[in-house]
Amino acid sequence: MLTTAGDLVHGVLAVQPAPPLHAPLAAGLHWLDTPSSPALLYVPDRLPYRPAPLLVALHGATGVPGDMLALLRPAAVRHGALLLAPTSEQVTWDTITVGHFDKDAVGLQHAMATVFDHFRIDADRIAISGFSDGASYALGLGLANGDLFTRVLAYSPGHIPPVHRHGRPTIFVSHGRHDVVQPIARTSHRIVPALEHDGYHVDYIEHALGHQVPDAVVTASAELLG
Numbered sequence: 493m494l495t496t497a498g499d500l501v502h503g504v505l506a507v508q509p510a511p512p513l514h515a516p517l518a519a520g521l522h523w524l525d526t527p528s529s530p531a532l533l534y535v536p537d538r539l540p541y542r543p544a545p546l547l548v549a550l551h552g553a554t555g556v557p558g559d560m561l562a563l564l565r566p567a568a569v570r571h572g573a574l575l576l577a578p579t580s581e582q583v584t585w586d587t588i589t590v591g592h593f594d595k596d597a598v599g600l601q602h603a604m605a606t607v608f609d610h611f612r613i614d615a616d617r618i619a620i621s622g623f624s625d626g627a628s629y630a631l632g633l634g635l636a637n638g639d640l641f642t643r644v645l646a647y648s649p650g651h652i653p654p655v656h657r658h659g660r661p662t663i664f665v666s667h668g669r670h671d672v673v674q675p676i677a678r679t680s681h682r683i684v685p686a687l688e689h690d691g692y693h694v695d696y697i698e699h700a701l702g703h704q705v706p707d708a709v710v711t712a713s714a715e716l717l718g
Contacts, residue, residue: 493702509614512609553624636658649665650679
């Protein structure tokens with residue numbers, strides 16, 4: 493479980509990669525049980541002999557884990573990365589529905605602990621990503637857990653949840669200039685300068701589409717996995 497109620501409210505995850513206790517799960521898709529909603533884990537056919545990257549992927553409002561799997565699986569295959577896609581307990585993530593980190597953060601922590609129990613994970617290549625509300629949630633968790641997540645990939649975020657920040661993750665943000673769901677002028681045009689002002693390195697891409705993530709943007713962002 494998360495260590496204290498205060499840690500929980502601020503999204504601090506009490507989990508770190510460690511030597512696995514169990515055999516690796518087979519290649520393919522696995523549903524992982526958590527105390528909240530299940531998470532979907534994709535294991536590529538070929539993992540590197542060295543510790544593997546881990547990419548956590550958070551769906552948008554009303555979305556499902558399969559949305560992020562469809563978006564990011566080609567990148568996971570290309571980089572030999574495990575892809576973990578949790579499910580929000582309600583229609584979107586808890587910082588938006590209840591105003592603070594809650595059951596969704598607990599579920600993510602348990603899912604990540606399961607991954608660490610079965611796989612050797614490269615502690616220098618653990619990324620958290622998301623689309624729309626999921627991107628906002630990824631920014632919050634990434635900034636709160638910069639000692640765990642070395643990279644944050646935020647596609648069309650709406651805001652940054654208030655958190656106690658730890659570490660200095662590298663941040664990638666993309667946004668469509670014609671986004672009518674999360675209009676760019678009141679989202680990324682504010683989010684990116686604020687992060688840069690606070691001393692974070694931000695790679696920022698604007699594209700000519702709307703509320704979506706072009707394949708070229710996914711490819712560019714995934715290069716941060718190394």
